[in-house]
Amino acid sequence: MQVPAEPATTGAQVWLARGAFALAFAAAVVLVAFAGGRSLMMVAVVAGGVVVFVAAGYWVLAGRGVIRALAAVLAILAPVTVLVLHIRAGLLWVAVLSLALVALAVLAARAALMVGGERMTTYAVEPARRPFLIMNPRSGGGKVTKFGLKEKAEAMGAEVALLDGPGTVDVAVLARDAVARGADLLGVAGGDGTQALVAGIAAEHDLPFLVVSAGTRNHFALDLGLDREDPAACLNGLTDGVELRVDLGRIGDRTFVNNASFGAYAEIVQSAEYRDDKTRTTLRLLPDELAGHRGARLTAHIADVTIDGPQAVLVSNDPYGSTDLAGLGRRARLDLGVLGLVAITVSNARQAVGLLRRSHQRGLIRLTGAEVVVDADAPEIPVGIDGEAILMPTPVRCTTVPRVLRVRVPRDRPGVPPAKPAVDWIRLRRLAFARQPADRSPTR
Incomplete structure (x- = not known):
C-alpha cells in the first residue's frame, strides 16, 4: 500500500500555526476580559446555538417534507436567537470581536496546513498540424454553440465533427477514423465520459489529447488547470500549447x-x-x-x-x-x-x-x-x-x-491551486511546536 509522503515543514507554516493558536487564545481573552462572569453564559449560548444549528442541518439533509421544512426554519432561528440574546445583554461587540479572532485563527490554521506541492511538469511542443476535435453541442447546456467553438477551432486549422443526435456515428469510430486519416491530435468538447473514451484512443496511438471544457462540471478540465468559464480559451492549446503527461485509469477494457x-x-x-x-x-x-x-x-x-x-x-x-x-x-x-x-x-x-x-x-x-x-x-x-x-x-x-496520456493545454491558463485542507488542530499543534527548518536556500 502506498501512502503520500508527509511534506517537509517550512518556517512560514510553523509561524502560521503558532499564530492560529495565539488568535484562538486572544478570542478567549476578549471574552473573559470584557464579559467577565458573563463569558461562560456567552459561550453556553453560542454552543447551544451551534448544537441546534448542526442538528437542524442534519434534518435538512436527512429529513423529508414537513420535517425538512421545520428543520430549515430552526436552522435560521438558531443564529438569530443567539444574536438577539447578545444584543439584549449588551455584549454583541464582544461576541463579534471574539468570533472575528476565531475566524482569523481558522484562516491562519488553513494557511499553515496548506501545501502547494510540486506542479506537473510541462513539455514544449510544436503546434498540431492536423488536429481533429469531436464536439457535443448538447453538452454543458449548449456551450459549443454559445462560445462558437466549432468556428474558432476550424479557424485554427482543426477538423471538427459534431455529435448531432442519437443517430451520430460512435465516438470511438470517429476518433479511430481520424487517426487512420493522419490526425496528429485528438480533442473533445463534451462531458468527462466522452473525454475518457477519446483519451484512451489518443494514449493508444501516442497522440496528444486536447480537453475543451464544454461539459457540465468539467472535473478533468478543472484538475488540469483549464479555464472552465471560457471553453474557447482551451483551444489556444492548438497553436500555443504545452504538454502534460498524465495518468489514465483503466476499469476492465475502458478508461x-x-x-x-x-x-x-x-x-x-x-x-x-x-x-x-x-x-x-x-x-x-x-x-x-x-x-x-x-x-x-x-x-x-x-x-x-x-x-x-x-x-x-x-x-x-x-x-x-x-x-x-x-x-x-x-x-x-x-x-x-x-x-x-x-x-x-x-x-x-x-x-x-x-x-x-x-x-x-x-x-x-x-x-x-x-x-x-x-x-x-x-x-x-x-x-x-x-x-x-x-x-x-x-x-x-x-x-x-x-x-500515458499526452494532454495538450494552453501555455496561459488558470492553473491548479492547492487544495484547501480541513482544519486539523492536532496536526496544527505538531506544526506549532516543530523545530524551524534551517534555511536551505542556495547562496548566490
Missing part, C-alpha cells in the same frame, strides 16, 4: 480520467439529477442510499488491505486532496501513478451526514495503490465511470497507467 464508483455512489450516478448538479444531488441522496443500501455486498481489495462490506466505494485516477465526499474536491496532481480509494461504511443516515459535514471520520477509509479490485456477491454490479452508469461483471479490476 477513466476521473473516477469509477460502486455501491451507493454508483446508484446516485444513475439519478437523472446527477448530471446537472453532482454535489447537491449527492448531498441529498447519499445519506439515504447509505443507510438503506440493499444492493450487492461489496468487497474492495487494495494492495494488502481488504475492506469488507462497504456501502460505497470510489476509485479515482490519482487521489483527491479533499475530504469533501459530496463534491469530491480536487486533484492537485494527475501524474502520481496511483489510484485513490475512498470506502464508506456507516450504519445509519446520521453517520452519513456526519461524514458529509466532516464532523467525524468514522466509517471512512482512504488509501492509495496501483490496483483496486472490487468484488461482490452478485455476478454483475452497477458502476459509475466518469458519471456514466453501466453494469459490469464481477470482480471489477481497476488499474492505473502512469503518464
Whole structure:
C-alpha cells in the first residue's frame, strides 16, 4: 500500500500555526476580559446555538417534507436567537470581536496546513498540424454553440465533427477514423465520459489529447488547470500549447480520467439529477442510499488491505486532496501513478451526514495503490465511470497507467491551486511546536 509522503515543514507554516493558536487564545481573552462572569453564559449560548444549528442541518439533509421544512426554519432561528440574546445583554461587540479572532485563527490554521506541492511538469511542443476535435453541442447546456467553438477551432486549422443526435456515428469510430486519416491530435468538447473514451484512443496511438471544457462540471478540465468559464480559451492549446503527461485509469477494457464508483455512489450516478448538479444531488441522496443500501455486498481489495462490506466505494485516477465526499474536491496532481480509494461504511443516515459535514471520520477509509479490485456477491454490479452508469461483471479490476496520456493545454491558463485542507488542530499543534527548518536556500 502506498501512502503520500508527509511534506517537509517550512518556517512560514510553523509561524502560521503558532499564530492560529495565539488568535484562538486572544478570542478567549476578549471574552473573559470584557464579559467577565458573563463569558461562560456567552459561550453556553453560542454552543447551544451551534448544537441546534448542526442538528437542524442534519434534518435538512436527512429529513423529508414537513420535517425538512421545520428543520430549515430552526436552522435560521438558531443564529438569530443567539444574536438577539447578545444584543439584549449588551455584549454583541464582544461576541463579534471574539468570533472575528476565531475566524482569523481558522484562516491562519488553513494557511499553515496548506501545501502547494510540486506542479506537473510541462513539455514544449510544436503546434498540431492536423488536429481533429469531436464536439457535443448538447453538452454543458449548449456551450459549443454559445462560445462558437466549432468556428474558432476550424479557424485554427482543426477538423471538427459534431455529435448531432442519437443517430451520430460512435465516438470511438470517429476518433479511430481520424487517426487512420493522419490526425496528429485528438480533442473533445463534451462531458468527462466522452473525454475518457477519446483519451484512451489518443494514449493508444501516442497522440496528444486536447480537453475543451464544454461539459457540465468539467472535473478533468478543472484538475488540469483549464479555464472552465471560457471553453474557447482551451483551444489556444492548438497553436500555443504545452504538454502534460498524465495518468489514465483503466476499469476492465475502458478508461477513466476521473473516477469509477460502486455501491451507493454508483446508484446516485444513475439519478437523472446527477448530471446537472453532482454535489447537491449527492448531498441529498447519499445519506439515504447509505443507510438503506440493499444492493450487492461489496468487497474492495487494495494492495494488502481488504475492506469488507462497504456501502460505497470510489476509485479515482490519482487521489483527491479533499475530504469533501459530496463534491469530491480536487486533484492537485494527475501524474502520481496511483489510484485513490475512498470506502464508506456507516450504519445509519446520521453517520452519513456526519461524514458529509466532516464532523467525524468514522466509517471512512482512504488509501492509495496501483490496483483496486472490487468484488461482490452478485455476478454483475452497477458502476459509475466518469458519471456514466453501466453494469459490469464481477470482480471489477481497476488499474492505473502512469503518464500515458499526452494532454495538450494552453501555455496561459488558470492553473491548479492547492487544495484547501480541513482544519486539523492536532496536526496544527505538531506544526506549532516543530523545530524551524534551517534555511536551505542556495547562496548566490
